Amino acid sequence: MDGLKKRVSVLELILLFFSHFSYTVDAQLIYSVDGQFMSYLQPAVNLSSSWTNSPQDSSGFADGSQLRPILVVYNNTSPPFVFGFFGNGTGIITSFYLVVCFLPTTTTTTWNDPLGFYQPPVVVWSANRDRPVMENATLDFTDGGDLILKDADGILVWHTNTSGSRLMLTTAGNLMLVDDKDTAIWQSFDHPTDTWLPSQNISVGQGLTASKSSFNLATGQYYISLNQSEILAYFRSDPPKQYATFYFNGSIMSIYGVRFLIQPTYALYDLKNLGGTAFRYIRLESDGHLNVYQVHTVLDDTGQGVGIDVIVSGDLFGRYGFNDCDYPTKCGNSGVCLDGECSCPGGNSSFFTLVRDFHPNLGCKPITPLSCNKKNLHTFLELKNVTDFSFTYGLDQPLHPNTDVESCKNACLDNCNCKAALFQYERNISSGQCSMPSQLYSLMAKQQGRGYENALAYIKIQKSSDRNKSSLVPKLVPSLSVGLVIITTVAAASCYYYKFLTSSHNMDEDGDDHVTGALKRFCFQELKSATRDFQIKLGRGGFGSVYRGDLAEGAKVAVKRLDSIGQGRKEFLAEVKTIGNIHHFNLVRLIGYCAEHSNRLLVYEHMCNGSLDKWIFNPDQAHTLSWEIRRKIIIGLAKGLEYLHSQCDPNIIHFDIKPQNILLNGDFSVKISDFGLAKLIDRDQSQVLTVLKGTPGYMAPELYKGTNVSVKADVYSFGIVVLEILFGRKNSDSSQYCPLIDTVKEKAETEELHDLIDGYNEDMQLNKEEAMKMIKIAIMCTQAHNRRPSMSSILKVLEDLMSLESIAEYCFVTMPQTEADLPANSAASNNSTLIMSSILSGPR
Numbered sequence: 090m091d092g093l094k095k096r097v098s099v100l101e102l103i104l105l106f107f108s109h110f111s112y113t114v115d116a117q118l119i120y121s122v123d124g125q126f127m128s129y130l131q132p133a134v135n136l137s138s139s140w141t142n143s144p145q146d147s148s149g150f151a152d153g154s155q156l157r158p159i160l161v162v163y164n165n166t167s168p169p170f171v172f173g174f175f176g177n178g179t180g181i182i183t184s185f186y187l188v189v190c191f192l193p194t195t196t197t198t199t200w201n202d203p204l205g206f207y208q209p210p211v212v213v214w215s216a217n218r219d220r221p222v223m224e225n226a227t228l229d230f231t232d233g234g235d236l237i238l239k240d241a242d243g244i245l246v247w248h249t250n251t252s253g254s255r256l257m258l259t260t261a262g263n264l265m266l267v268d269d270k271d272t273a274i275w276q277s278f279d280h281p282t283d284t285w286l287p288s289q290n291i292s293v294g295q296g297l298t299a300s301k302s303s304f305n306l307a308t309g310q311y312y313i314s315l316n317q318s319e320i321l322a323y324f325r326s327d328p329p330k331q332y333a334t335f336y337f338n339g340s341i342m343s344i345y346g347v348r349f350l351i352q353p354t355y356a357l358y359d360l361k362n363l364g365g366t367a368f369r370y371i372r373l374e375s376d377g378h379l380n381v382y383q384v385h386t387v388l389d390d391t392g393q394g395v396g397i398d399v400i401v402s403g404d405l406f407g408r409y410g411f412n413d414c415d416y417p418t419k420c421g422n423s424g425v426c427l428d429g430e431c432s433c434p435g436g437n438s439s440f441f442t443l444v445r446d447f448h449p450n451l452g453c454k455p456i457t458p459l460s461c462n463k464k465n466l467h468t469f470l471e472l473k474n475v476t477d478f479s480f481t482y483g484l485d486q487p488l489h490p491n492t493d494v495e496s497c498k499n500a501c502l503d504n505c506n507c508k509a510a511l512f513q514y515e516r517n518i519s520s521g522q523c524s525m526p527s528q529l530y531s532l533m534a535k536q537q538g539r540g541y542e543n544a545l546a547y548i549k550i551q552k553s554s555d556r557n558k559s560s561l562v563p564k565l566v567p568s569l570s571v572g573l574v575i576i577t578t579v580a581a582a583s584c585y586y587y588k589f590l591t592s593s594h595n596m597d598e599d600g601d602d603h604v605t606g607a608l609k610r611f612c613f614q615e616l617k618s619a620t621r622d623f624q625i626k627l628g629r630g631g632f633g634s635v636y637r638g639d640l641a642e643g644a645k646v647a648v649k650r651l652d653s654i655g656q657g658r659k660e661f662l663a664e665v666k667t668i669g670n671i672h673h674f675n676l677v678r679l680i681g682y683c684a685e686h687s688n689r690l691l692v693y694e695h696m697c698n699g700s701l702d703k704w705i706f707n708p709d710q711a712h713t714l715s716w717e718i719r720r721k722i723i724i725g726l727a728k729g730l731e732y733l734h735s736q737c738d739p740n741i742i743h744f745d746i747k748p749q750n751i752l753l754n755g756d757f758s759v760k761i762s763d764f765g766l767a768k769l770i771d772r773d774q775s776q777v778l779t780v781l782k783g784t785p786g787y788m789a790p791e792l793y794k795g796t797n798v799s800v801k802a803d804v805y806s807f808g809i810v811v812l813e814i815l816f817g818r819k820n821s822d823s824s825q826y827c828p829l830i831d832t833v834k835e836k837a838e839t840e841e842l843h844d845l846i847d848g849y850n851e852d853m854q855l856n857k858e859e860a861m862k863m864i865k866i867a868i869m870c871t872q873a874h875n876r877r878p879s880m881s882s883i884l885k886v887l888e889d890l891m892s893l894e895s896i897a898e899y900c901f902v903t904m905p906q907t908e909a910d911l912p913a914n915s916a917a918s919n920n921s922t923l924i925m926s927s928i929l930s931g932p933r
Contacts, residue, residue: 132162133257136234142174142185142226142241150209152626155182156190159228160258167368168192168384168397170262174226175212177304184221186306187228187238187247189214189264189277193384193399209625211399213262213284213370214277217247218306230256236266236275251275262286283309285371291315297373303624310418311377322406324377324417324478326528332377332417332478333406369402376622377416379405400639401621414533417478421452423548425475427534429614430686434532435470440550447652449687452531457551461505469498469510469547474535476511476544479524497523498547510547518543608669609681613688615641620648628700628749637695645695646680650688661689668764671737675729677752677760693762697755701810702748705817716856718757719814723863724887725759726751730807731880733761734800739769742777742799746806747787748813770800786821786828789874797874804877808870815853815863816845830871837868862886862893 140159149155157174168191175190176182190210217238225241234252239245253266253274263286264277278289283299285291293316299309310325322333368384381402404411413419413429420431423441431449433441441453459467494512500523501510507525514521521543535544617623619638627635633651640646665682672678683690698704701722704714714722726746733741743750744766752760766782776799781792789805791797809820812829820829836842842864843857853860866886869878878886885891 132160132259133255134160134230135255136230137232138230138256140228142222142224142228144224152209153182154209156210157185160256160264162258162260164260167260167262170258170260171210172258172264174222174228175210177209177212177306183223185223185226186212186218186221187216188212188306189258189262191262191384193397212306213286214264214280214282215306216277218282218300219308220246221306222246234266249275261288263289282306283373287368287370293317296320297371299373299375299377302375309375311373311375313373313379320379320405322377322379324530326530330417330479332415333379333411335379335405335408371405376418381405398639401618414531415478417530419533420450420531423453423455423529423532424449424451425472425532425534431531434472434546434548440470440548447687455550457553459508459549459551463551464502464505466552467502467549468552469501470550472532472546472548474544475532475546476513476535477524477526477530477532477546479526491520492523493519494521494523494545497521497525501525501547501549508549510549512545512547514543608665608679609692611681611683611690611692613683613685613690616648616683616690616692619646623648623650638692644680645697647693647695649691649693651690665691671733671741673729673732673736675725675759675761676732677762694760696752696760696762698753698757700749701751701753701759701814704753705748705814706819714757716852716860720859720863721757722751722753722759723811723814724884726761726807726810727880727884727887729759729761730803731884734803734880739771740800742768742770743803743806744768744782745784745787746803746810747784748810751810786819791874799874800880801874801877804870804880804883807880807883808867811863811867811870815860815867833864833868865893 142157155176156171157176158171159174160172161169163169170189170191172189173187174185175188176185188210190212192210222238223241226246227239229237229239231237234254235248235250236253236256237245237248249266251266251274254269255267255271257265257267259265265273266275267273278286281289281291281295281297283297285297291297294314296312296314299311300306301309311322312325313320313322315321318337320335320337321331322335323329324332370382370384371379372382373379381404382399383402384397384399406415414426419429420426421444423434424431425434433443433449433453435441440456442456443449444451444454494514497510497512501507504525506527508529509526511524511526512521529548532546616638619640620636623634623636625637627637627647629635633649635647635649638646638648661684662682665679665684669679669682677696678694679691680694681692683692730743730746733743741764743761743764745763746761750761750763752762754760768777770777776797781788781795783792783802783806787806787809789798789802792802809830812833813820816829818829833842833845836845842861845864866883869876870883871877882891886893
């Protein structure tokens with residue numbers, strides 16, 4: 090067969106594990122919502138089968154990844170396994186892997202709630218992890234029984250080199266080629282990648298190799314190897330270094346609910362969990378952690394399965410006291426880890442700086458790179474009680490045992506490749522162990538009871554070029570008086586700065602006292618665990634990215650991690666309190682926050698249907714929005730804005746109303762989000778002074794002029810969004826010749842608005858009169874500032890509490906559509922202009 094027999098959507102797959110039907114291992118039927126047979130995806134195929142990696146066979150996920158199924162299998166004791174092409178990433182995906190994966194779901198996923206299915210497939214094996222293929226690559230199960238993967242250009246990428254007679258996917262997640270007697274002649278379980286599944290045997294000498302990242306399946310820096318009594322963990326360097334060991338005690342062990350059977354092979358078996366089925370597996374993560382995961386069926390009060398979820402049971406290395414700082418890449422190259430927090434050597438020294446601002450976990454780089462041609466300028470930055478992972482348990486043999494610290498330092502200075510002299514000793518500094526790494530990975534603060542008691546790290550740095558000191562003397566003499574003044578000034582400033590730091594430190598300890606009410610204070614580690622180390626990205630909002638999270642009590646949340654802030658902790662907490670005290674059904678609810686060290690995070694309620702733009706601008710989704718749903722969205726948006734403009738004290742101007750900032754819950758109720766550009770305005774204040782802010786296409790004309798700026802700026806944006814909801818197209822788009830507002834303007838002035846309705850869809854035609862009313866309201870909202878109604882009046886018209894007067898004149902104001910049309914000092918772009926009036930931003 091050429092390609093898949095029929096297109097299979099995520100919804101069709103997802104129903105497998107929500108269905109109350111009784112499935113068996115060879116069940117092949119996938120049911121649609123009306124109970125009719127939609128597709129026949131089998132768990133096995135015979136010879137002479139062929140599949141093409143074609144876009145028409147894709148199922149998309151909220152993180153942007155795509156799955157193109159070939160084989161699907163499911164029973165009642167394991168998650169649904171899929172074999173097929175998988176594209177990992179956002180935007181246009183050009184690289185695909187041939188994988189075995191399983192599909193977790195959320196408990197809120199229903200047929201009316203497809204975007205509640207946020208979790209992407211969990212990949213457990215890949216055939217071509219280091220050689221992804223392109224669109225239109227082919228997989229052939231040949232007449233001779235060989236499984237062959239070729240790229241779109243016909244180049245051979247991977248094959249099994251077998252002569253089997255049948256290809257099958259088992260309910261354990263094992264891809265097998267079997268002969269006529271169903272005996273395995275090749276199986277994916279014999280070629281593990283980064284995941285160890287239940288019932289998968291791993292022989293002595295085999296192991297797992299981590300991926301580069303959660304988005305890149307290529308071979309990473311970490312791998313483990315199994316011997317007769319332990320699991321040895323290594324980090325790829327030159328030469329490779331051991332960073333952890335997991336010891337077995339006996340032939341049978343049970344750890345985190347997983348049972349190990351040892352010798353002659355390692356077998357991993359899952360145990361059953363009370364209250365539901367548990368399916369456990371082990372994965373070597375891209376950061377070196379060896380995590381145990383539990384996949385469990387979520388049951389309702391009647392015992393029916395309503396979802397499949399994945400949680401982390403624990404880190405095997407954590408059983409031996411390992412913490413985040415023990416992993417070689419926790420803080421990137423040259424970073425120093427202390428209590429899970431990262432910084433550069435020497436703190437705010439003039440020798441190292443962050444690779445990327447506000448992201449200390451990505452590592453540090455020297456301000457002046459080392460040069461072998463200037464060895465005479467090399468010296469050391471001394472760090473006390475700092476070492477690296479190779480010294481932690483004595484896992485790595487030092488280059489120079491039984492030496493003194495000066496010899497260690499001199500040896501490093503004489504070796505151009507040496508990046509640091511790491512020295513450890515017990516009692517006498519003249520007798521210790523020395524290591525001279527040629528590459529600096531993450532360093533860590535020394536913990537008591539771990540290896541040698543005393544640790545010194547001498548990081549090699551390069552001084553500035555020597556100057557002719559004698560030539561400086563004539564310049565220094567006349568400048569002494571000026572220097573004294575500068576020294577005095579610096580001393581005074583330092584004293585003031587010390588007091589400031591002291592007060593900031595005190596505030597850091599108890600500055601949350603004034604944040605009261607229902608808001609919960611989270612610690613950073615709690616949110617890191619809830620988001621699985623920020624793996625599932627829901628989108629990007631002002632000032633940061635938003636991640637899916639699952640709290641310990643089971644609540645699903647959206648966690649926004651702010652990239653950077655221009656405020657201190659006190660101001661941040663004050664704004665958290667302000668936004669936290671705003672409660673309305675049509676505003677996204679702030680559940681809690683984290684203000685720990687440099688980390689600033691906001692925790693919001695999770696909206697399973699995502700943002701409005703995914704529905705009205707997506708042809709595959711737009712048809713599911715009936716007229717009643719569109720009307721409900723418009724009224725909900727109006728209620729939320731009316732609350733901000735009239736009922737809050739002080740009132741709030743949002744300044745960035747657009748479909749991306751309008752979230753939808755399970756029944757399509759509106760939740761306004763992203764207050765990153767919001768501004769507070771006193772009740773007796775009719776207008777505000779502000780710089781240009783917002784998103785072009787939705788910004789009111791007065792914002793470009795800087796006059797008459799009031800809550801009616803949001804009214805204008807509301808009108809644009811209403812038009813987009815009604816007609817399913819963006820107002821301003823580079824792919825369109827004419828903006829939507831200009832089209833509406835032209836039709837309104839010629840009294841031909843009905844033409845726009847007639848050509849749209851049958852549902853709007855059946856509700857033509859009410860649709861016309863909505864269009865006229867949108868037109869009123871997009872007129873000049875003094876002609877725009879308030880949100881209170883608009884809401885009354887929408888709820889039939891006030892009549893809509895006939896519009897005698899359509900007085901449109903043409904807004905600039907491109908950057909060239911904006912004033913010279915404008916900062917507007919295609920994205921929201923980030924103005925620091927408030928940094929709080931809801932999830933998108």
